[in-house]
Amino acid sequence: MDKQDVSRIGMGKIYYVIILLLIGSIIISAVYSVSIGQVSIPFKQSMDILLHTLTNGKVGTLDSVDSESYLNIILQVRMPRVVFALLIGVGLALCGAVMQAVVQNPLADPYILGISSGASLGATFAILVGFGSSALLAQFGVAFGAFAGAMITSMAVLILSSIGGKATSVKLVLSGVVIGALCSSFSSLIIFFANNAEGIKTVTFWSMGSLASASWDKTPILTIVIVLGAALFLFQHRVLNTMLLGDESAITLGINLSAYRKLYMILTSLITGTMVAYAGMIGFVGLIIPHITRGIFGADHKRLMLGTLLLGGLFMIWADILSRTLIQNVELPIGIITSVIGSPLFIYMIVKKGYNFGG
Known part of the structure; x- marks a missing residue:
């Protein structure tokens, strides 16, 4: 076994350790998140409630819970919010990683590429103008508007x-x-x-x-869209890696990048539209x-994607x-929180010379 094989095995072990740490951090952060607020709930009692509920009473006890209102x-107020934060963080990070590969630009995300602005325009139209009296559109009007936008x-x-x-990364970002500015103007x-x-509010x-x-x-809808999207892109690492190499390399490998770019843009638009419909415009997460x-795992999407999804979910829980x-x-x-954190890093990425996908 040569040094390269030893190094690869060592890196693999570190990768799985970091993944496990991220998963553990998400669990601890979720319990902490449901414990704090206007009504403070002890961490141990929050853990007992969640374990008792998730295992249908097989693990954990409610005997230590001070109040039934907890x-x-x-379960009805804070936990849905934690799940939302986790899903939105996963979705935004996923779309950012895919967009950066699609346009071969590490400064790209749905916000920068105007997709979020388009989704916001569609949601604004649905709220203030509407789609008519159709029962189906009345129920899914805002989500449909955001997705269409x-x-x-x-x-x-x-x-x-x-x-x-030919579309280049620079032209895609400028476009x-x-x-995005045009959509904001129409909004x-x-x-x-x-x-x-009330609609303006x-x-x-x-x-x-x-x-x-x-x-x-x-x-349910948010979970289905984001989980299916994440599951799909986790197995697209070969194509995403090829996108970083360019079209000439893709031709030699027999991969039609043009078709994949269009497909990925459609899928990320679906995910972005769904997230904007439920949570509004949240910038910089897909970028940073x-x-x-x-910077932690390198540019290989085989390892990058899972780490990005977990870190995105953890980041949004804390935001x-x-x-x-x-x-x-x-x-x-x-x-506002994500922008305050993301803006300085975005400026750093612009100022830093020689930045590339190697981090």
Whole structure:
């Protein structure tokens, strides 16, 4: 066995240790998150309630719980929010990692490429204008609007970046900025002409991002979209790695990158639209999490993707904790928290010379 094989085995062990640490951190952070708030619940009692509930009474006991109200607070109010934070973090980090590979640019994410702005425009249209009286659209109007906006925006970015020749990473990013600004302008125009105070207040939610509307009723759709998307992309590491090498290398490997780019843009638009429909616009997560994970695990998507998903979920749980605890009795929009953390790192990435996918 040569030194390279020994090094590979050692790196593999470290990788699995870090993955286990991330999973453990998510579990501990989730319990801590449901323990704090206007009503403080002891950590051990929160753990007992969750274990008792998740195992259907086989593990854990409720004898140590001081108040029955703790069960409702944790299970009906705080736990849906933790699940939402975990799913949104996974989804945003996933879309960011995929977008960065698609456009071969480590500074890309759905926010930068305008997809989030398109989804927000669709949600704004659904809230303030509506889709009519159809029962189906009345039930899924906002989600449908956000998804349609994300899809149309992604297609517009692809078309615009392809005008005058082959789409390059620079043209894709610039096209995304332009389309995103255009979508934001249309959103502002709709708000300006809308005579709906309650609707305008709701739209403000989309522009800043929040998990305040989290509930078990909304969890199934979000779970299905994000879990299926994550499961799919976890097995796409070969294509994602090839995208970093460029089209010429892909041709020699027999991979049609153009078709995969379109497919990945559609899938990330679906995921982004769903997240915006439920949580509004939350920026920078899809940008900074893949970058941090790439610095830990390297550029190989076989290891990068799982680490990115877990770190994204952990990051959003703590961003939600900060949004609820930084100012007493005041809940800050979670988009503000992620932007305050992400902006300095984004500036660092721009200023740093020679940055590439190797981290």
